[in-house]
Amino acid sequence: MRNLGLFMAAAIMAAGLAEAAQLKALVPRGAGFESSKRNEGSSDLVELKYHMGPVLSGDITVHIIWYGDWKPNSKQIIKDFLLSISDSRAQTPSVSEWWKTVQLYTDQTGKNISKTLILGTEKDDLYSEGKILTRLTVQTVIKNAVSAVSNPLPVDSKNGVYLVLTSDDVSMQDFCRAVCGFHYFTFPSIVGSTLPYAWVGNSGRQCADVCAFPFAVPSYVAKTGFKPFVAPNGDIGVEGMISVIGHELAELSSNPLVNAWYAGDDPTSPTEIADLCVGVYGSGGGGGYTGQVMNDKAGATYNLNSIRRKFLVQWIWSPVLNACYGPNAVDT
DSSP: OEEGGGTTOSOOOEEOOTTHHHHGGGSOTTOOSSSOOOOTTOOSSSEEEEOSOOOOOSOEEEEEEEESOOOHHHHHHHHHHHHHTTOTTSOSSBHHHHHHHHHTOBOTTOOBOOSOEEEEEEEEESSTTOSEEOHHHHHHHHHHHHTOSSSOOOOOTTTEEEEEEEOTTOEETTBTTTEEEEEEEOOTTTTSSOOEEEEEEOOTTTTHHHHSTTSSOOHHHHTTTOOOOBOTTSOHHHHHHHHHHHHHHHHHHHOTTSSSEEESSOTTSOBOTTGGGTTOOSBTOBTTBOOBOEEOTTSBEESEEOSSOEEOOOOEEETTTTEEEOTTOSOO
16 A cells, blocks of 8 residues: 555565565566665565465456546546556566566465456546545445446456546545555445455645655755656646556555565555555665656656656565566666
């Protein structure tokens, strides 16, 4: 989960994986195995463990609920990112190369997380549960979508994940204060099935300086002379969502039922594979520094390419390198 208590943290935790030899072939290009000297986010404070639960090893289908008032262009930016996860045609460093780090995680049978993510059914929801949501009413939103008379979302408990995206006029329990996004699974008593899902909110009008950092920065940071990055797609709220969506999808894939990959003894408050790298976007990142990223000709900042766009997405913890990693790394 995107936990603000970990946001811009200097200490990020260490991990290990017994199947390292098997996974060596999946290490992203340029990533050394035995000889890597990278240490972004490395720490011995928390041990990432596998708790024997499933990971999403089958082709992943993402069903989207657009909750609230969404502009077509904002939707398209997000869909372009999701479609890029499985599209290997983009110039390096690419979104699909970023996903290869997520693929390193396996279940107890040795199956890796799928490389394939498919965009499934989309559903518009014009405030069926109002403009103030809670973690439980998010599940009601999903129930409304899968039980709708017209264009219902399919109930896919095997390969489906459900993404509830709220517009910038919708408030969420703990939004901005403690979370920018979260994932869990639905309760059969509410939805009728156990379905992995994630919620991510558009912070553009509420707390862009928190949930869309570094495209917006808090006033106390601005006083130090740090200038916000220029958003590559021109929409700060949506740009902030992109990285959080990537964060939550990585964790949904590696810990869909909260019994697979996480650190700590409490599954209700796990430290997961993306939590370990919050705020790290490039080599040298950590402690409030984004790391080495790139700028396009217009001055916009990014670290990943898709066919049509550029994105800035946080790195993911590599169980092989025992550090945070992204395909834009320059110190492997």
